[in-house]
């Protein structure tokens with residue numbers, strides 16, 4: 001190794017140990033406990049993750065013939081809804097109803113995961129049935145927390161129907 005390159009590398013090492021604590025010879029390194037914190041409003045999670053992914057699966061399942069990339073995409077969207085359920089678990093209501101919230105969020109995660117499994121098998125009928133079950137899961141939580149939104153799959157109505 002040329003001296004020039006060696007000094008450049010040494011310099012890089014000094015910088016990286018200064019900037020990245022985990023790279024330093026620090027006995028406490030590796031014991032970092034991440035603290036999960038909700039950042040976005042629940043409404044944004046609904047509008048930006050839950051709903052668009054739901055509609056995306058619906059659009060794909062409504063196509064006459066879904067090609068491989070369409071199935072892969074739809075499966076990914078179902079998995080993103082399952083991850084959304086994990087994010088919802090960071091956002092229980094403050095006052096009361098936390099156990100109910102967690103139950104609904106876990107139910108959402110399992111419905112979305114099951115739907116992803118059906119979509120991986122490329123079965124339209126089972127995929128549609130899974131999307132109906134997923135909508136029921138969305139609505140159970142909305143009903144429990146008096147959110148006036150009903151998710152109805154395979155309906156032209158957009159945005160979702162407001163019940164009041």
Ligand code: HEC
Pocket residue numbers: 042043046047050051054081088101104105108134135137138139141142145147149151160
């Ligand atoms: C664990 C509870 C819970 C689950 C499960 C849930 N939601 Fe929601 N959703 C809420 C709450 C609470 C609100 C109201 C948020 C607000 O306005 O502050 C909401 C609001 C919404 C809204 C309205 C957002 C707006 O602009 O006012 C849509 C759309 C929505 N949810 C879609 C979905 C879909 C689709 C699913 C299922 C894939 C789902 N939700 C599952 C709790 C839930």
